Amino acid sequence: DFLMALENDIKPAFGVSEEDLDKFLPNGIVEWGASIKGILEDAKAEVKQARTSAKTPLLTVLLEGPVGSGKTALAIHIARESEFPFIKVVSPGEMVGYTEAAKCMAIKKAFDDAYKSQLSIVVLDDIERLIDYVSIGPRFSNTVLQTLLVLLKKSPPLGKRLLVIGTTSARGVLDEMGLIRAFNHVIHVSNISKSSELITALKEFDVFEANELDQIEKKVGKHKVWIGIKELIVHSEMARQMPQHLRVTKFLTLLHEEGGFDGPTI
Amino acid sequence: DFLMALENDIKPAFGVSEEDLDKFLPNGIVEWGASIKGILEDAKAEVKQARTSAKTPLLTVLLEGPVGSGKTALAIHIARESEFPFIKVVSPGEMVGYTEAAKCMAIKKAFDDAYKSQLSIVVLDDIERLIDYVSIGPRFSNTVLQTLLVLLKKSPPLGKRLLVIGTTSARGVLDEMGLIRAFNHVIHVSNISKSSELITALKEFDVFEANELDQIEKKVGKHKVWIGIKELIVHSEMARQMPQHLRVTKFLTLLHEEGGFDGPTI
Amino acid sequence: DFLMALENDIKPAFGVSEEDLDKFLPNGIVEWGASIKGILEDAKAEVKQARTSAKTPLLTVLLEGPVGSGKTALAIHIARESEFPFIKVVSPGEMVGYTEAAKCMAIKKAFDDAYKSQLSIVVLDDIERLIDYVSIGPRFSNTVLQTLLVLLKKSPPLGKRLLVIGTTSARGVLDEMGLIRAFNHVIHVSNISKSSELITALKEFDVFEANELDQIEKKVGKHKVWIGIKELIVHSEMARQMPQHLRVTKFLTLLHEEGGFDGPTI
Amino acid sequence: DFLMALENDIKPAFGVSEEDLDKFLPNGIVEWGASIKGILEDAKAEVKQARTSAKTPLLTVLLEGPVGSGKTALAIHIARESEFPFIKVVSPGEMVGYTEAAKCMAIKKAFDDAYKSQLSIVVLDDIERLIDYVSIGPRFSNTVLQTLLVLLKKSPPLGKRLLVIGTTSARGVLDEMGLIRAFNHVIHVSNISKSSELITALKEFDVFEANELDQIEKKVGKHKVWIGIKELIVHSEMARQMPQHLRVTKFLTLLHEEGGFDGPTI
C-alpha cells in the first residue's frame, strides 16, 4: 500500500503510463481525410528535430482548430508515437478548483519533471481553459498566462531536450495574448467538411449499414458539411439508439440542428 | 444518532433519496401541452444513450427556457424516471453564502461521487445562479464557470457513465460564456402560450369550477397568453383566497398585471 | 444575567418582540389617503394566502416607492398585523460594518430561523442598502445579491410557510439585477401628492392649529405637492420650533426648498 | 499613569473636551459677512429641534462649500455652542492609514457612543476624505459610504437624540452617491466674494495697518474677489513676512496668482 502510494507519487515525475494516455483518446484516431495524414507527417518532423537537433533543445508546436475537431486526441497520439521516455499531459481536468497559484505550480512541476529526462514531451491541453479564459470581460488568469509565456521560452538544462505540444480552439484570443507567437510552429486541425470524409469516418463507427451509408452520401451530396469528429461520434451514437428505419433521418436531423449540415434531412 | 449523522454524510455520495428529489417538484408535472410530451420523449432518448452507448460515456443536455417555465421540475422528473442508481442535484439553494472556492469544491464533489457509480445523473440547476451571474457589469464567478466548462468535458473513468442535465433561463449569457456549446444537446422549455394549454393546466389545480373555467376560456379567447407554470400556480392560489364571485376577475387581473395576458379582465 | 444573555441569544431565533418592531414605526401609520388603504388591503390578501395555500409555501412581496414614502413603516405594520408567530426584520442598521460574508450569513440565519416556525415573515428592509448599492460604477455586493436571489426562490421545508416582505426605493436598479422578477408581487408606495392628503397628514401631527391648516390649504391650492411622509414629519417639527407667526411660512419654505412644493411660500 | 490611560480611553466615549475641539478652530470665527450670520442662525434652529422635538430624535445637516471656505471651523463652532453633553468629531486626520474596515468601526463607535448620551452631536468632517474619494476612476470606499448612508438613517434608541453635522467640498459627487438626499438639511458655506467682506476679514488678522487696508480696498474696487477664509489667512501671513513697503503688493499678487482676484496688483 505504501509502495503503491509511493509509485503513484513517483510516476508523474517520470511521465504517464500508456493507460493514462488512453483516456484522452477514447475512440482512437480515424484517418478520415488527407488533412489528418498531413498533420501526422508534420508532427513526425517536429519529433525528429526535438530528438536530434542540438541547437534547438526546446521546440514548441501548437495544434489549433474548431471545438471538437480532435486536437487533444491528436496531441496525445503524437506524444505516444514519439516513444519519448517522459510524457506529461497538463490538462484542465486534473486541476478543477485549483487556485491560480496552484495551477502555476502544477504546470511548473510538469516542466521541472520534464527537464530531468533526456527527451521529454509536455502536452498543454486546452490552453484557453488552463488560463480560465471567458470572452465576457474578457477574463482570464494572467498568472497562468505569464507562466506559460515564460516556460514556452525557457531552455531546458544543457543536454536535455523538450518538445511542447499545445492544443487550443481559441486561436484569435491566444494571438492577442502573444501565445501564438510564443510557439515555434502552428498546425491547423480542421473539421470534417466533405461528404466523402463524413462517410469514411462513419464507416469506422459501425453504426450504419452499407445501404444506410449510401443513403447518407446521396442526401449530403454537394451540400455543405461542417462537423467535428467528436460531435460526429455523439450524433451517430444517438442514431444507434433509434429503431433502424429512423436512424438515418435522426442522424441527419441532429447534424442539421447543430448547424453542421444545410441539406434535406428526409 | 451517530449512525444518523453517518448516514447523512454518506447519503450524498450515493445520490439523493426519492424524498429529497420531491422538494424540487412540489406540484408534480402537469402535461399542459404537446411541448411537454416532446421534451419527455427527447429526454428518454438521452437517458437510453447514456445507459447503453460505450462510445459516449459522458452525455450532457441543457433545459433552457423562460423564468418559471418548469425547467427544474422537469429536470428532476427526468432524473427520477431514469432510475439511475446515483442522482445528485447541484442546486444554488444548497450553497447560500458559500465562497467561490467552496462552490467549486461542492460541484467537483458531486461529479467525483458520480464517477464512482456505474450509471449517474448530475443535475446542474439554475446555472446562472451557480455562477453568481448578474447583468450589471456583467459579473459572475469565473472560477465556478471554468469548473463547469471543464467538468462538462471530462470523461468519467473507464466503464462509468454519466448524464449531466443543466437548467437555465439565461441562454444568451451562457452562450457568450461558451456554456451552450459545452452541452451535447439543448432542449427548449416553453411558457404556456395558448388558451387551451392554460385551461388544461388550471383544471389540474382544482381552484376554479367548470363554469369558471368556461368563463376564463371565453375571456382569453384569441388574446395573447404568456405565463410560466410556476407563476400560474401562484396566481390561481391567490384567486383561491378570494370570495367566489371575484375569483375569475382577480385571476385575470393578476395575469394582466404581470404582462402575461393582454385581453379584458372583467 | 446569564439567563438574560441566553434569552437575548434565543429571542432572534423566535422572531422579534413587539417592542423591537416599534423602533421601525416611530410615528405610527397615518392613513393620509386612499393609496394607503389599498396597500393595506393587498397586504392582507398576501398574508391570508401565505397562511392558507399549501401550494405556495413561499410567497414574496416587494414594497417599492420614493425615499421617505413610508415603506419600512408599512412593511413592519403589515408584519405585526399578521400575528404570525415568527417575524424577523433584516435591516442594514443591524449590519453596519459587516463584511459581505457576514451579511450573507446573517441573512441566511434569518431565513433558517424562519424555516423552523410554522408561519413566518422575513422583512428585507432597504434592499439597495443590504446589497451596498451605489450608482457610481455602479457598485454593489454581488455576494449579498446572489444570496437574496437564491433565498427568494428556495422553498421552506415541507409543512412550513414563509412570507417575505421587501422594501426598496431603487426599483429600476433592482429590476436590472433580476430582483424585481424574483418577487411574486410588487406593491407601489406613493408620496403625498395632493393638498387634501397633506392636510389629512398634518392634522395628525398636532403642530398647526385649525386656522393655520386652512392657511396652508389655501396657499397650496392647486399647486403641485410631492413629499414623503417621513420628510413631512421633519419639516412640520422644524415649524413647531418657530414662533407662532412664522410657522406656516417656515413650513412652506422648507417644502419649497426641498422641491416638494412649487407654489408661493408667503 | 494608568488612570491617565484609562481616562484617555474613556474620554472619547463621553465626547471631546473643549481643548480638543479648539484644534479644528485655530483662528476662531470671524464674522466677515452676512452669510456667516445666516448660517449660525439656521444652525441654532437645528440645534433647538434636535434638543426638543420627540418626533425627530435624529436630525442631520450638511455644511457644503468650496475648499477652505471655513466649513470645518463652523461645524465645530456650532457643536461647541450647542452645549450638548456629548460631542464627537469624526475626522480623516484621526484615521490616517486605517483600513476600510477600521474606518467603519471607528465611525460606528462614534455613533454607538453618541447613542449612550441623552443629547449628542457627531461631526462627520470632510466626508469626501472619509470615503477616500478621488475623481480619477472615480474611486472611493464603498464600505465607508454604505456605513454613512445607513448611520444617517438609523434612529438612536428610544429617548436619545442625535444631531449629525457633516462637512464637504464635493457636493456634486456626494449627490451622485445619494449622500446629499440622506441629510435632512443642507447649508451652503460661501467664499469671500466682495471687497467689503475682504476688508472686514483682514481687519481681524492684524497684518495690515489702516492705510494699507484703504489701499487694498481701492485696488480691489469693483474687481471680482473669490477667496476662502482659510487661504486668506495663509496669504496675509505671507504678506506679514515682507518688508512693509512690499506687503500690499505681495498680498495682491498672491491673491491674483491663485485666481482669487482679477484686478491690478501694483
Next chain:
Amino acid sequence: DFLMALENDIKPAFGVSEEDLDKFLPNGIVEWGASIKGILEDAKAEVKQARTSAKTPLLTVLLEGPVGSGKTALAIHIARESEFPFIKVVSPGEMVGYTEAAKCMAIKKAFDDAYKSQLSIVVLDDIERLIDYVSIGPRFSNTVLQTLLVLLKKSPPLGKRLLVIGTTSARGVLDEMGLIRAFNHVIHVSNISKSSELITALKEFDVFEANELDQIEKKVGKHKVWIGIKELIVHSEMARQMPQHLRVTKFLTLLHEEGGFDGPTI
C-alpha cells in the same frame, strides 16, 4: 554595535544627518539661470513664514517641473539651508517593495516624528512614485494618495510648526487628484532652454575646454534647446569618454537624439 543600532533607530526620529541629505544632491546646485535664483528666493520666504507665523503652523509647497529638471536636488538644498532641527525625506527609493499599507505607515511616521520637533521639514519626493502612478489605466495607490491628502491638511500639535516640500513631474495628474490644490504654493522648476544657460551649466562640469564651449555656443546659436540639468550631466560625461576631437560632436548628437536640440551636430 547595540548603540549603533539604537542610534540608527533613533536618528530618523530626529531627522537625517547632513550626509544622508547629500546623496540626493550628488552634483550640487549650479546656478545656470535666473529661474534658479527666483526659486531659491521664494523658498526662503516660505521657510521664514514656516519659522515665524503662528497663524500658519502648517505650510506646504510643491516643486513641479519636467523629468530631470533638478526638483529633488532643489528640495533637499532648500531643506538643508533652512537649518531646521528636523528634516525628513520621504523617498520612493526607501520604500521599494513596500505594501501600500507599509508605505502609508512610513509616511505617517515621518509626519508623527516631525510633529515632535518645534520646527520641521518633511520632503515628499517624487509624489507620482510615492502613489505608484502609471498612466495606463490609470493606476495608482489610492491608499497612499488619501494619506497624503489628509496629512497635507492636518495641523501639527499646538506650538509645533511644519513645512512640507513636495516634488513632482506629473502636475496634470496630481491636479486631477486634488493634490495640487492641497498645497499652499506651487513653484515651477524649468529645464535649460537657452544657449547661455547651457554654457553656464557646462562650464561648471569641467568637461569641455574654453574653445569647445565656444564651438558649442556657436552651433547652438538660436536653435531650440530643451534639456534637464540631470540628463545634461549624463551627456557631458559620455562626451568626456570620447577622444577629444569627437567630444563636441558626440555631445551635440546625444542632445539631438534625445530631442533636446534641433540644430546641426557637426
Next chain:
Amino acid sequence: DFLMALENDIKPAFGVSEEDLDKFLPNGIVEWGASIKGILEDAKAEVKQARTSAKTPLLTVLLEGPVGSGKTALAIHIARESEFPFIKVVSPGEMVGYTEAAKCMAIKKAFDDAYKSQLSIVVLDDIERLIDYVSIGPRFSNTVLQTLLVLLKKSPPLGKRLLVIGTTSARGVLDEMGLIRAFNHVIHVSNISKSSELITALKEFDVFEANELDQIEKKVGKHKVWIGIKELIVHSEMARQMPQHLRVTKFLTLLHEEGGFDGPTI
C-alpha cells in the same frame, strides 16, 4: 554537500559564473551585419562610462527590438565582455510562479547585491515579462513596474557604480509606462532584413552547403526578408532534418509561412 549549498546561496550575491551566463547565449553571437557591430561599439562606450565617470554612478541602457532579434544574447554578451566583478541576470525564467511581492523582493535583492560591489551590472531581461504584461486589458503588475521605475533612478551608495542593461520587445508599451524615459540610453536591435545578412548568418550555422547557399541567395534576390536570428536557427535546424534535395525548399517555405519572406519557395 553543505558547502555546495552554501556556495549556491552565496554565489548569486557575487554575481553569476561564466557558465550561468552561457545558458542565455546557447548559439553564440554571429556578426551577421553592420548593425550588430554598431550595437557592440555603443555598448562599449556605456561600459567605459560606467567604469570611469564619478558623476554618473548609475547608468541605464535598454536594448529593444522585435521578438527573437537577439536582445537577450547581446545583453549577456555585453555584460560578459565588461569583465565587471558582479553580474546579475534578472530573468522571468527564474521567477515562474512568484507572487508580485516575491518578484519585487528578488529584483530588489539583485540591486542590493549589486550595490555591494564596486562595479556591477544588472541585466533586466524581457521587461514586459518581468511586469507580467498582456495587451488584453491591458494588464501588468504595477507593483513590479513601480519597483523598476524606482530602482532605475536610485543611485548606488557613494563610491559604487552600477550599469543596468534592460531588454524588451514591447517598446510602445514601456513608453506609455514611462519606462523608456527611465533609461539613459536606448539601443535598437534589428531583425535580419537583407539577403546578404541572411547568407552571412546561415554560413555560420553549418546546415547548407555552398551551392545550397547560392541557391537561397538567388531565390531571395531582391525580395523582402524579415526574420529574427532566433527563429532563423529553428528554421535552418528543421531544414537539417530533411533529405538533402528538400532542404532548401523546406527552409524557404518555413520562412515564407512565418511571414519572413515574400518571394518564391521553389
